[in-house]
Amino acid sequence: MVQAYEAETESGDPKDPVTPSRSRLRRLGPFRSWRGDPGIWRRGLVLAGCAALVALLTGLHAHVPNRIGNLGSLSETFLPWLTVVTVPLLLLVALWRRSATALIALLLPVLVWFNLFGGLITDKSTGGGDLTVASHNVNADNPDPERTAKDVAASGADVLALQELAPGRVSAYRDALAETYKYHAVQGTVGLWSKYPLQDVAPVDIRLGWTRAMRSTVVTPQGEVAVYVAHMPSVRVKMRAGFTASERDRSADALGEAISRERVAGVVLLGDLNGTMNDRALKSVTAQMRSTQGAAGDGFGFSWPASFPMARIDQILVRGVEPVSSWTLPRTNSDHLPVAASIKL
The missing domain is CATH 3.60.10.10 (Endonuclease/exonuclease/phosphatase)
Incomplete structure (x- = not known):
């Protein structure tokens, strides 16, 4: 009787018992349905701007000035990591915010990264060295x-x-x-x-x-x-x-x-x-x-x-x-x- 009562208070239907933990997960942003939510395009504009900034810094790294603390050379030393570190973090926040705009914007730094470094991933070695x-x-x-x-x-x-x-x-x-x-x-x-x-x-x-x-x-x-x-x-x-x-x-x-x-x-x-x-x-x-x-x-x-x-x-x-x-x-x-x-x- 106790179990049936708890199930009904969580789901409203004693035939469909839902544990409290599952109910809380469904209320969390990343697990809710995006269908019919007009805010998915309005939310995450700041995240989209951050994604665009990462793409610009990666693709146009040669234009980052060296006059102040040699920032250009510093960024170029660890350039592949700029996208590798920031994009997964932005992706998690975009999913949490349920922002379709931010998710689409994240494609920009990914495409720029593959354009610059994609050729390094594959094995280009051959035989016949002297x-x-x-x-x-x-x-x-x-x-x-x-x-x-x-x-x-x-x-x-x-x-x-x-x-x-x-x-x-x-x-x-x-x-x-x-x-x-x-x-x-x-x-x-x-x-x-x-x-x-x-x-x-x-x-x-x-x-x-x-x-x-x-x-x-x-x-x-x-x-x-x-x-x-x-x-x-x-x-x-x-x-x-x-x-x-x-x-x-x-x-x-x-x-x-x-x-x-x-x-x-x-x-x-x-x-x-x-x-x-x-x-x-x-x-x-x-x-x-x-x-x-x-x-x-x-x-x-x-x-x-x-x-x-x-x-x-x-x-x-x-x-x-x-x-x-x-x-x-x-x-x-x-x-x-x-x-x-x-x-x-």
Whole structure:
């Protein structure tokens, strides 16, 4: 009798018992019928405006000014995440508000995102590469440099570039890699290890006052390749100064100038650029080279931070050669993931 009474008080029909929890769910916005509700088009105009703003910021990111705190470069560093994070949140609110206008508007940022990044989702790798290259920021405070060196060498790379080599630990990397790589050269805090001879090794001035970039000609069985190794200055996000990247930007311009003067037809750049391919501040480099991840990778290939990769700031860029595959390697003791690529000469 008690159960029948409770059912009748909730549903009005003792033959159709409804629990209190189900009744409350039916009264909630997302579970109510939208039919016959004229407000579905009037509600959510603010949400629709937010969706349109996300679409504009994503599609027209190049027009976000850098004059104030380098906001343009900051947004471009994490550009894919702008839509990935905001659209699901706006979608939940639109459903809660029962706004058809907001739901339709959410199609805008989704379409813009797929137009910019949809090509990165599919696997574009092919076979037939002549040379495998790898790059890794090993972290100056790496507690086990020998293990890190061996882990990266296990990738089978013919040419390996390392950045952030602490002066007192270069010998550890040299000893760990000696069995795999017959040739190597270190300039400042960057180094290059190769199974093929190295010629014309020289530092590259990137306007820092100390050496964080180098160049060498790698003599492969298929011909010569100019290989650059670079570690751009770090960037920071500060409350008052914003995205501080002026030092990195100057170094990127200097690196771009050096590469533009390169006379060897095939060029490969390996390094931690502390910026993504979308970042306009790196255009002096990215405008003249292709990303192996964008051309032959599978996915975004995020490399930093290693614990939860959110951006690809470790790059393998090429000019005059054809990338056939690109991938990230398993995590080491560094805060960056190693990256690798196979190229056809």
